[in-house]
Amino acid sequence: MSTTDTSLTVTHPTSGNQWVLASNNKGKLAEFKRLFAEANLDVTIVPQGQLDIKDAIEDGLSFVENAIIKARHASRISGLPAIADDSGLCVPVLGNAPGIYSARYAGEHGNDSKNNAKLIADLQPIRAAEPDIPIKGMFVCVLAMVRHADDPLPIVAQGLWHGEILDTPHGDGGFGYDPLFWLPNLQASAASLSAADKNSISIVVRQSSSYWRSYLYKYLIAILSISALDTHNALATLSLFLVRYLIY
Template structure:
């Protein structure tokens, strides 16, 4: 495909003023709406639950595969362009777990309390052996945007956010693993940042900015 054709596809995607967000996560929806509004993109984000679309079966083996699966699923059932986010926390000393299973790490999808408790427990034996060494972690976000369910050229964007994993929860904002994700340069957890500061530097904020840059080509 030529660069001109790809540019036309990107331009066509912005002409649709409604996109389906392939997620029912209220935290993600709030972040997407704020970031898209700040970008002055003439797009209304509709959560798939508002259209009675159930979650897709995420049987991919990577963030990219799962993001595309979710975007195609939402687009097929809605008939609208769709954007999907597949994100998670990777901890190298745990073999990059919880990774793509972050939302259901403790066995129950979306239970932040249980997921955080399991991560703390899984890291405790490692902390006992290396008491003074910070445990690195990385938030990953992959976005996939499709103009229709069978779009042969999904737009893919990604963001990476480096930090450290705390021993206990810190901060009462955000969602997911935010209370355990420490940013040494800011001396703050992701859960203690304002929404504006988090959106500016987070993995999701980075990915959305990358996506918007591709749409403007």
């Protein structure tokens, strides 16, 4: 892979100063607003609910497909550029389940305790057969941005966070599968990392489910500020960033 200069000049987006976020999650909205402000971009992020946009039907087979589906859906209805994400936990020994069904793994959308319980139960036979072998897992986050609903060149970025899956929850913080996601190098679960912990360790490892995503958001924002005609170079720069800071 090339080691070309990855410095960026941040300018105002060419697509206007209002984008729709294909989500109604207040945490995501706040994070985007903060990052746009830090980048000094005159962009207003509007959650799709504010425009009476219902959730898209996520019938893709991958995180990438679902992120693009959500972005196109929001852009088509609003007439605005749109940005969306799709994320979840993948466990290779389960065929990368829960995967795109992470939020509703136990059948009920957003029930963290039931989702965690099902994951523990599904892994029990595997642990019994090979009790001394750690079970690997990874959080996946994909971001997609379209300048219009039929954009033939959506910008897509993916980040991976590798760890191991515990057999019992550990830690009271975080959300989703954080209590079961173990970081061997830190000897801690994602749910047990404090804000002080995250601030005291290096950029590569200070990554809770929301923390590492913010780095991806921030870089994508910079990428999207480049001229729409410079898509190829933008993606090349983004790839370099992902290799250096997110995938390890």
